[in-house]
Amino acid sequence: MFLASELPAGTGVGFKPEHFRDIVAARQPLVFFEVHAENYMGAGGPPHAQLGKLCEDYALSLHGVGLSIGSMGPLDREHLARLRALCERYRPESFSEHLAWSSHGEVYYNDLLPLPYTEETLARVAGHIDEVQTELGRRMLLENPSTYVRFAESTIPEVEFLREVSGRTGCGLLLDVNNVFVQAKNHGTDALGYLENFPLDRVGEIHLGGHDEQTDDAGAPLLIDAHGTRVADPVWALYQQVIRRTGPVATLIEWDNDVPDWPTLRAEAEAAQAILERASRASAA
Amino acid sequence: MTVRNHITTATIAGSLAAAIAMLSAPAWGAPKPPQPxxxxxxxxxxxxxxxxxxxxxxxxxxxxxxxxxGDAWKYVAKGTCDAMRTPKGMGSLMPIKS
Amino acid sequence: MFGPIQNTFALALLDPQRPVPGALVSHTASPPAKRFAVYRNNVVVGLVNALAKRFPAVQRIVGEEFFAAMARVFVIENPPRSPVLMFYGDDFLDFIASFEPAAELPYLADVARLEAARTRAYHAAEAKPLDPAILQSLDKAALGEIRIVPHPSAEIVRSKFPIVTIWAMNAGEIELAPIEDWSGEDALVVRPALEVEVRALPAGGAAFLSALFAGAPLAAAAGTALGESADFDLAANLAGLIGAGAVTKVFLANLQKDEMP
Incomplete structure (x- = not known):
């Protein structure tokens, strides 16, 4: 019943309009671009002209940041309708959203906010994903978050929560390896253990991005998922381990703040591509 | 709109013809750099x-x-507003007292 | 139950006087004040940056520090109601107009009005501007009754201040200099193709275009414009209107006449 389209197992980058000229000047060594759905919800203009052009040559991943799947209140039906219209207009190979909330009541907070992992929130999130998948007529991917606090009431480990959501709804998962690293550092847990338990067979896309390092109230490291730098070395190491287990998976470089010039961003994507190619040679051997 | 100025059809036809002539002049073809x-x-x-x-x-x-x-009223606008002020004072900005 | 906690969390995001929600923990310190501050910071800075992106000339006029302080007050009082942020701040200009510390810059709200119109034009629906050749074929006897369909991106912004000059100086269009003539300027904002254009309107132009955009026939719109300014030049304004790409169709009564039959 769901559209079975998927991203090709190569690399992509988050599209930034300032790179448009460079991108279309030559065939890029990329297979897809990802855009934030909310930036394409105007009626027309340069955003649609550019996206239409990119879609002629590359696959598209539509990545939502404002649906607020982790809200205890109802989903915004108007926003869901806008997403459906966008999916119909561009027929993206993938639609993904976050395990987070961003709206409450009438207000949109413009951040990915955390939720406790309990039977109550699990039922809520699964219900919302069912609603999204029904409305869009397609399977979606749900992304693991970066968080800075935890909830005393949480009873379910994050990986189990994601596995259960995926099991109940049939949704795929978007594995953000930087978020895994940030999450482990911020909560004193083990990134390798997290990845060992992660249901990698459900992963339809991987995200890689940079983070900033600050400290918390006790002087302990607090990593901010800021997407404003290169991917950190330990994150590359985790990514290599994941790819060794999964084989090639569609991989995105996210760089949203202090956006670099195009060659710098493309070089990051090429570094990921090299890892994917090693993996596919290994699996062919 | 209570003010109703009478405009004849001939005036409009003449203006339209003049407008068409202006539009076909090269000046309208490409955007020009601003001139004071x-x-x-x-x-x-x-x-x-x-x-x-x-x-x-x-x-x-x-x-x-x-x-x-910080509180907004402790800040003073320090952008280009001063550069646009004239001796007459329009567009000027006095420091804001807190 | 997460519902009440989510509510407490949400309210504390925009109100620094509220305590860190008691439901939050961390493996290091309790309460995790600095950690919760990351969320408060993300929300406020992200929305302030959103306004800075939409109102760059306003930001340049007052400077980054003042802008951030002003935008921060607006964000906390008027957080967005939609996840589509491109139009966030449609009411920022009303806020600026009543924002006491900016009272010495009475033109600032109108510059914001112009910038808000530019964003709406940028994202407006596509439409092909009218081909001027179509004007030749109109029935001369009925010209006065002609009405127009404005381009979806077209907006008129009127001001008692020289906002086009002020905007142009702060958008890198013309050099920054003292403005000798502080008379009002009206602007036509339109995006006939992919670039948003701002044009200063001549005498009576704003009244003429506003009337046409509102559906008035040509003769009545010209009459309104003449009523406002004796210097109103119908030919130049018609040429400007069509040349700017601000019209997509002309029609008489119910008979639509566009660029091609």
């Missing part, structure tokens, strides 16, 4: 940075910039 003498004229097309018209993008990233905790 043309300030009040349609002929100037100011574009500005087109990307600046895009408005805010969304992001799934946090920020490491730090919030401004």
């Amino acid at each position: 003498t043309m300030d009040k004229c349609y002929g100037i097309s100011l574009k500005g940075q087109n990307d600046c018209a895009a408005g805010a993008g969304t992001t799934c990233a946090g920020t490491s910039k730090v919030d401004y905790q």
Whole structure:
């Protein structure tokens, strides 16, 4: 019943309009671009002209940041309708959203906010994903978050929560390896253990991005998922381990703040591509 | 609109013909650089940075910039407002008292 | 139950006087004040940046520090109601107009009005501007009754201040200099193709275009414009209107006449 389209197992980058000229000047060594759905919800203009052009040559991943799947209140039906219209207009190979909330009541907070992992929130999130998948007529991917606090009431480990959501709804998962690293550092847990338990067979896309390092109230490291730098070395190491287990998976470089010039961003994507190619040679051997 | 100025059909036809003539003149073909003498004229097309018209993008990233905790009234506008002021004082900005 | 906690969390995001929600923990310190501050910071800085992106000339006029402080007050009082942020701040200009510390810059709200119109034009629906050749074929006897369909991106911004000059100086269009003539300027904002254009309107132009955009026939719109300014030049304004690409169709009564039959 769901559209079975998927991203090709190569690399992509988050599209930034300032790179448009460079991108279309030559065939890029990329297979897809990802855009934030909310930036394409105007009626027309340069955003649609550019996206239409990119879609002629590359696959598209539509990545939502404002649906607020982790809200205890109802989903915004108007926003869901806008997403459906966008999916119909561009027929993206993938639609993904976050395990987070961003709206409450009438207000949109413009951040990915955390939720406790309990039977109550699990039922809520699964219900919302069912609603999204029904409305869009397609399977979606749900992304693991970066968080800075935890909830005393949480009873379910994050990986189990994601596995259960995926099991109940049939949704795929978007594995953000930087978020895994940030999450482990911020909560004193083990990134390798997290990845060992992660249901990698459900992963339809991987995200890689940079983070900033600050400290918390006790002087302990607090990593901010800021997407404003290169991917950190330990994150590359985790990514290599994941790819060794999964084989090639569609991989995105996210760089949203202090956006670099195009060659710098493309070089990051090429570094990921090299890892994917090693993996596919290994699996062919 | 209670003021109703009478405009004859002939006036309109004449104006339209003149407008068509203007539109076919090369001046209308391509945007020209702004000229001070043309300030009040349609002929100037100011574009500005087109990307600046895009408005805010969304992001799934946090920020490491730090919030401004201060109260607004303690700040004084220190941008280009002073450069645009004239001896007559229009557009000037006096320091704001807290 | 997460519902009440989510509510407490949400309210504390925009109100620094509220305590860190008691439901939050961390493996290091309790309460995790600095950690919760990351969320407060993300929300406020992200939305302030959103306004800075949409109102760059306003930001340049007052400077980054003042802008951030002003935008921060607006954000906390008027957080967005939609996840589509490109139009966030449509009411920022009303806020600026009543923002006491900016009272010495009475033109600032109108510059914001112009910038808000530019964003709306940038994202407006596509439409093909009218081909001027179509004007030749109009029935001369009925010209006065002609009405127009404005381009979806077209907006008129009127001001008692020289906002086009001020905007142009702060958008890198013309050099920054003292403005000798502080008379009002009206602007036509339109995006006939992919670039948003701002044009200063001549005498009576704003009244003429506003009337046409509102559906008035040509003769009545010209009459309104003449009523406002004796210097109104119908030919130049028609040429400007069509040349700017601000019209997509002309029609008489119910008979639509566009660029091609």
